Amino acid sequence: MARLLSNSVFKGIAIVPPARSRRNVLGFFFENGLKYSTTVPSDPDTHEDFRPTNMVQGSAVSLKDVVEQDVKENPVMIYMKGVPDFPQCGFSSLAVRVLKHYNIPLNARNILEDPELKSAVKAFSHWPTFPQIFNKGEFTGVSDIILNMHQTG
Numbered sequence: 001m002a003r004l005l006s007n008s009v010f011k012g013i014a015i016v017p018p019a020r021s022r023r024n025v026l027g028f029f030f031e032n033g034l035k036y037s038t039t040v041p042s043d044p045d046t047h048e049d050f051r052p053t054n055m056v057q058g059s060a061v062s063l064k065d066v067v068e069q070d071v072k073e074n075p076v077m078i079y080m081k082g083v084p085d086f087p088q089c090g091f092s093s094l095a096v097r098v099l100k101h102y103n104i105p106l107n108a109r110n111i112l113e114d115p116e117l118k119s120a121v122k123a124f125s126h127w128p129t130f131p132q133i134f135n136k137g138e139f140t141g142v143s144d145i146i147l148n149m150h151q152t153g
Contacts, residue, residue: 062120063114063116063117063119063120064120064123064124066117066120067079067117067120067121067124068124070107070109070134071124071134071137072137074106074107074134075105075135075136076099076104076105076106076107076133076134076135077106077107077108077109077133077134078092078095078096078099078106078107078108078109078131078132078133078134079108079109079111079117079118079121079130079131079132080092080095080096080108080109080110080111080130080131080132081110081111081112081130081131082110082112083108083110084096084100084106084108088112089130089131091129091130091131091142091143091144092130092131092143094143094146094147095131095133095142095143095146095147096131098143098146098147098149098150099133099146101150111130118130125139127139127142129142130142131143133145133146
């Protein structure tokens with residue numbers, strides 16, 4: 001039984017296409033009509049000059065300001081673990097699937113790439129869990145709220 005289960009799991013993994021790697025530093029890229037942001041991870045092997053900081057490099061803009069700008073400028077903004085094409089947690093995956101079901105154009109930031117961004121988003125929304133979805137500048141909620149809205153129409 002265990003062998004059958006492990007074989008089916010590995011077969012399922014084998015058919016998943018590998019994620020494409022992109023390395024943009026503190027910037028955005030667009031793919032399939034979605035806007036993604038990228039940062040350099042705060043890896044101990046990363047040189048200090050390239051580690052994320054509380055301020056956007058070369059400006060006086062704080063991460064709080066970045067979050068405020070994201071929420072203001074994007075009709076639907078999701079702070080999630082991973083990116084919409086490759087969510088790295090079940091709750092983030094659920095939220096993206098529901099939003100994509102309605103063809104909602106969304107913008108996303110991967111909170112796993114920058115722990116300081118994750119803290120800034122928590123402070124901004126006064127909510128501890130992720131993904132966090134903002135609609136027209138308002139905090140809509142997390143994946144269970146989106147799922148409930150989907151199920152109730």
